[in-house]
Amino acid sequence: xxxxxxxxxxxxxxxxxxxxxxxxxxxxxxxxxxxxxxxxxxxxxxxxxxxxxxxxxxxxxxxxxxxxxxxxxxxxxxxxxxxxxxxxxxxxxxxxxxxxxxxxxxxxxxxxxxxxxxxxxxxxxxxxxxxxxxxxxxxxxxxxxxxxxxxxxxxxxxxxxxxxxxxxxxxxxxxxxxxxxxxxxxxxxxxxxxxxxxxxxxxxxxxxxxxxxxxxxxxxxxxxxxxxxxxxxxxxxxxxxxxxxxxxxxxxxxxxxxxxxxxxxxxxxxxxxxxxxxxxxxxxxxxxxxxxxxxxxxxxxxxxxxxxxxxxxxxxxxxxxxxxxxxxxxxxxxxxxxxxxxxxxxxxxxxxxxxxxxxx
Amino acid sequence: xxxxxxxxxxxxxxxxxxxxxxxxxxxxxxxxxxxxxxxxxxxxxxxxxxxxxxxxxxxxxxxxxxxxxxxxxxxxxxxxxxxxxxxxxxxxxxxxxxxxxxxxxxxxxxxxxxxxxxxxxxxxxxxxxxxxxxxxxxxxxxxxxxxxxxxxxxxxxxxxxxxxxxxxxxxxxxxxxxxxxxxxxxxxxxxxxxxxxxxxxxxxxxxxxxxxxxxxxxxxxxxxxxxxxxxxxxxxxxxxxxxxxxxxxxxxxxxxxxxxxxxxxxxxxxxxxxxxxxxxxxxxxxxxxxxxxxxxxxxxxxxxxxxxxxxxxxxxxxxxxxxxxxxxxxxxxxxxxxxxxxxxxxxxxxxxxxxxxxxx
Numbered sequence: 001x002x003x004x005x006x007x008x009x010x011x012x013x014x015x016x017x018x019x020x021x022x023x024x025x026x027x028x029x030x031x032x033x034x035x036x037x038x039x040x041x042x043x044x045x046x047x048x049x050x051x052x053x054x055x056x057x058x059x060x061x062x063x064x065x066x067x068x069x070x071x072x073x074x075x076x077x078x079x080x081x082x083x084x085x086x087x088x089x090x091x092x093x094x095x096x097x098x099x100x101x102x103x104x105x106x107x108x109x110x111x112x113x114x115x116x117x118x119x120x121x122x123x124x125x126x127x128x129x130x131x132x133x134x135x136x137x138x139x140x141x142x143x144x145x146x147x148x149x150x151x152x153x154x155x156x157x158x159x160x161x162x163x164x165x166x167x168x169x170x171x172x173x174x175x176x177x178x179x180x181x182x183x184x185x186x187x188x189x190x191x192x193x194x195x196x197x198x199x200x201x202x203x204x205x206x207x208x209x210x211x212x213x214x215x216x217x218x219x220x221x222x223x224x225x226x227x228x229x230x231x232x233x234x235x236x237x238x239x240x241x242x243x244x245x246x247x248x249x250x251x252x253x254x255x256x257x258x259x260x261x262x263x264x265x266x267x268x269x270x271x272x273x274x275x276x277x278x279x280x281x282x283x284x285x286x287x288x289x290x291x292x293x294x295x296x297x298x299x300x301x302x303x304x305x306x307x308x309x310x311x312x313x314x315x316x317x318x319x320x321x322x323x324x325x326x327x328x329x330x331x332x333x334x335x336x337x338x339x340x341x342x343x344x345x346x347x348x349x350x351x352x353x354x355x356x357x358x359x360x
Numbered sequence: 361x362x363x364x365x366x367x368x369x370x371x372x373x374x375x376x377x378x379x380x381x382x383x384x385x386x387x388x389x390x391x392x393x394x395x396x397x398x399x400x401x402x403x404x405x406x407x408x409x410x411x412x413x414x415x416x417x418x419x420x421x422x423x424x425x426x427x428x429x430x431x432x433x434x435x436x437x438x439x440x441x442x443x444x445x446x447x448x449x450x451x452x453x454x455x456x457x458x459x460x461x462x463x464x465x466x467x468x469x470x471x472x473x474x475x476x477x478x479x480x481x482x483x484x485x486x487x488x489x490x491x492x493x494x495x496x497x498x499x500x501x502x503x504x505x506x507x508x509x510x511x512x513x514x515x516x517x518x519x520x521x522x523x524x525x526x527x528x529x530x531x532x533x534x535x536x537x538x539x540x541x542x543x544x545x546x547x548x549x550x551x552x553x554x555x556x557x558x559x560x561x562x563x564x565x566x567x568x569x570x571x572x573x574x575x576x577x578x579x580x581x582x583x584x585x586x587x588x589x590x591x592x593x594x595x596x597x598x599x600x601x602x603x604x605x606x607x608x609x610x611x612x613x614x615x616x617x618x619x620x621x622x623x624x625x626x627x628x629x630x631x632x633x634x635x636x637x638x639x640x641x642x643x644x645x646x647x648x649x650x651x652x653x654x655x656x657x658x659x660x661x662x663x664x665x666x667x668x669x670x671x672x673x674x675x676x677x678x679x680x681x682x683x684x685x686x687x688x689x690x691x692x693x694x695x696x697x698x699x700x701x702x703x704x705x706x707x708x709x710x711x712x713x714x715x716x717x718x719x720x
Contacts (some may be wrong), residue, residue: 034685076440087507092683115475117681118502118513119593142478147447153478154514233479321477323452325394 002218006137007229011157015137015225017218019210021164022049022125025056031123031159034094035061038086040109041100042067045127048170053100053125063089067105072258074104074144076152082112096121096159102128102175103135103262107153110141114156124158127167129179129213130263133186133220136161138228144257148319149249155233163221165213173299176206178263180298181244183216185270186223188291189240192337194219199294206298240339242322243331244269250316254308267300268357276353277332280345287336308358310351362578366497367589371517375497375585377578379570381524382409382485385416391483391519394454395421398446400469401460402427405487408530413460413485423449427465432618434464434504436512442472456481456519462488462535463495463622467513470501474516484518487527489539489573490623493546493580496521498588504617508679509609515593523581525573533659536566538623540658541604543576545630546583548651549600552697554579559654566658600699602682603691604629610676614668627660628717636713637692640705647696668718670711 001018016027037060041050046066054062065085067078086095097120099109106124113122126136142153168176180202187195198205204212224241231238247269252260274291277283292302322329324343328350333339361378376387397420401410406426414422425445427438446455457480459469466484473482486496502513528536540562547555557579558565564572584601591598607629612620634651637643652662682689684703688710693699 076436080436083505083512087505087511087679090507090679090683092685093681094684115512115514117511118500118515140478145443145447147450151447151477152443152475154475155478319447319450321453323450324454325452 002214004218004221004225006157006225008157008232013158013160015161015163015221017132017163017165017214017221019165019214021162022052022056022166027160027162028053028056028098028123032060032096033121034092034096035059036091036095037062037098038065038089038091038095039063039098039100040065040067040082040105040112042069042105044069045101045105049100049127049167053098063091067108069104070258071104071144071252071262072256074108074257076143076145079108079112079143082108083116086112086116091116091120093117093120096123098123098125099136100125100127101131102126103131106131106136107142107150110156110158111143111153114141114154119156122156122158124161126161126163128171129168129176129217130182132163132168132217133179134182134224136163137221137224139232147253149252149257150321163217165210165217168208168213171208173206174261176208177299178261180206181263181267181270181295181300183220184291184294184298185241185243185266186220188270188274188333188336189243189331189339190223190337192335194223195294195336199290202294202297239322239329239341240331243333243339244273246317246320246322246328246330247272249320250313251304251308253316253319254312264301267295268302268304271295271302272353272357273330273332275356276330276345276349277334279349279353280332282332282334290336304357304359306359310354310358313354313358314351362574364578364581364585366517366585368517368592373518373520375521375523375581377492377523377525377574377581379525379574381522382412382416382526387520387522388413388416388458388483392420392456393481394452394456395419396451396455397422397458398425398449398451398455399423399458399460400425400427400442400465400472402429402465404429405461405465409460409487409527413458423451427468429464430618431464431504431612431622432616434468434502434617436503436505439468439472439503442468443476446472446476451476451480453477453480456483458483458485459496460485460487461491462486463491466491466496467502467510470516470518471503471513474501474514479516482516482518484521486521486523488531489528489536489577490542492523492525492528492577493539494542494584496523497581497584499592507613509612509617510681523577525570525577528568528573531568533566534621536568537659538621540566541623541627541630541655541660543580544651544654544658545601545603545626546580548630548634548693548696549603549691549699550583550697552695554583555654555696559650562654562657599682599689599701600691603693603699604633606677606680606682606688606690607632609680610673611664611668613676613679614672624661627655628662628664631655631662632713632717633690633692635716636690636705636709637694639709639713640692642692642694650696664717664719666719670714670718673714673718674711
């Protein structure tokens with residue numbers, strides 16, 4: 001097992017990464033303040049891992065809320081049902097929420113914890129690669145709105161993150177690959193050596209070789225923690241973590257939540273950003289090719305397919321949280337290993353990129 | 361005009377108190393960061409004061425959301441409608457929400473600002489005495505849940521508070537009195553001299569004499585700001601501000617939101633807390649009498665009337681945010697001017713107090 005810390009002063013917390021962590025109840029218990037626990041999971045994860053967590057907490061006053069599966073369920077209806085269950089019990093302000101599942105469970109349960117009685121403790125136990133390398137770390141919580149992804153939410157840091165790599169064994173190929181897209185993001189924005197390492201190990205990662213998984217999760221969490229520690233509420237450099245996401249969120253929203261996995265949309269978004277960078281004369285064609293090849297080897301899409309029009313895409317991008325004074329702020333790579341937040345690009349370049357990816 | 365500051369490091373902000381402040385647009389403008397403004401008000405306040413605020417901001421990209429009036433409307437349905445309007449526009453992360461109205465408008469608009477895109481700026485322009493002396497200051501935002509008051513919310517400090525005492529002129533007697541209950545709270549928990557001053561000036565306050573209003577609002581905000589600065593997220597001494605509120609929230613919930621004004625319920629709650637303190641041997645009967653008399657002179661209730669049973673009341677109190685390990689934490693005055701948070705009272709004393717106030 002490896003342990004690292006997200007450095008945030010009095011809100012600092014550990015991330016535990018390794019195999020068999022769900023069989024180590026003391027990891028969990030040391031971060032639970034009182035006896036009440038509200039465990040939030042979903043219908044897919046529950047049959048696989050719920051029993052392990054429940055049996056780790058025999059002496060706690062434990063309630064379980066099971067959400068339906070999928071990004072389409074990350075909405076106000078499910079959030080309200082969760083509030084209802086918490087008030088039915090009723091959960092007090094000392095309750096710890098445990099989020100056991102992927103990004104959707106972590107985001108809804110995290111926001112419920114952020115807003116229930118104005119904020120109670122939360123522990124993240126991510127069970128997908130995407131959640132382990134990205135969404136469970138850093139305190140971003142949210143639900144989607146029909147008009148835009150992650151539009152309602154809060155920054156609410158967990159008390160700890162427990163990433164048990166054993167849970168990756170039950171992921172299907174599509175989900176493993178989706179998680180890999182966020183890993184590539186860290187390499188492209190901040191670490192060219194990590195990018196090369198990924199090129200060497202991509203096959204092991206997307207087939208889930210245990211030792212490699214621990215290594216890649218730990219490296220990813222280190223990258224994420226560094227950005228979060230430097231800029232918890234995303235006023236500056238944390239925004240670089242959104243590489244591919246303004247394009248990606250538009251893809252998810254237009255296609256309908258759940259049609260694309262978040263990581264798949266981010267993969268195409270990274271390639272679109274790289275392509276735009278190339279058109280601005282920053283990135284070489286060779287670098288863009290390397291990024292596309294790495295994502296393709298991970299079985300990730302690098303093009304949109306049908307059903308997207310340039311105008312719809314642009315309108316949806318205008319809904320993004322990074323819009324400022326009517327302009328879409330974009331994270332664009334300057335080279336593999338360095339990126340920046342860009343406002344002053346020519347509109348036509350963005351339009352050209354969208355046209356080359358959209359069918360209509 | 362008087363100005364004071366809520367000291368919270370980088371989240372510090374000014375409170376402006378005085379007559380004619382809505383005619384001083386620069387107060388507002390200096391706290392708005394970008395051009396987008398979402399003004400949230402309600403159907404009662406809009407005809408009275410909306411025009412003044414709108415005309416102060418001619419060059420801004422201003423949208424207006426008008427909520428229905430009343431505590432019953434502080435719910436998830438109204439919150440979701442507000443989100444819809446914000447996304448319809450769409451509001452960006454640079455938008456400033458302005459809450460123009462009483463406690464309900466301030467709480468909903470404040471929570472919308474806290475959670476929209478994980479947090480945007482908010483300015484509070486309270487137009488009721490209750491909001492000017494209490495709810496607009498300190499960053500508590502929330503909506504009610506059918507099972508409990510203020511159960512879903514966030515701590516989200518405003519950029520500034522503008523308390524224009526002219527707006528009190530349109531309040532009816534019942535609302536002025538309700539605001540006074542929170543003023544009495546500050547005196548009972550922390551300032552016996554202020555209590556004496558209130559005894560001398562209660563008639564002027566509840567008839568809204570302008571100079572007295574500025575003085576009482578400023579004194580109240582100073583008390584509140586001191587508690588908030590010392591304990592922003594209510595882990596310790598800020599909890600004393602809940603004197604009368606655990607009883608009061610139960611009254612509001614049981615009667616149905618909107619039947620009692622919040623301040624009316626708090627008035628009875630303060631008397632119940634004082635009575636319990638007397639039964640524990642802390643407060644003298646004379647002090648309890650003085651508190652009751654001050655509230656009565658302000659036309660506030662000090663008894664429940666019919667429709668409350670002890671068991672229902674106790675069950676509802678157990679829903680409160682101050683419940684810890686199954687026990688209701690209570691704020692009880694030790695004397696006029698000093699209170700403390702109490703866990704270790706005999707259950708029978710609480711039950712006796714409830715029985716003496718409830719009819720069944």
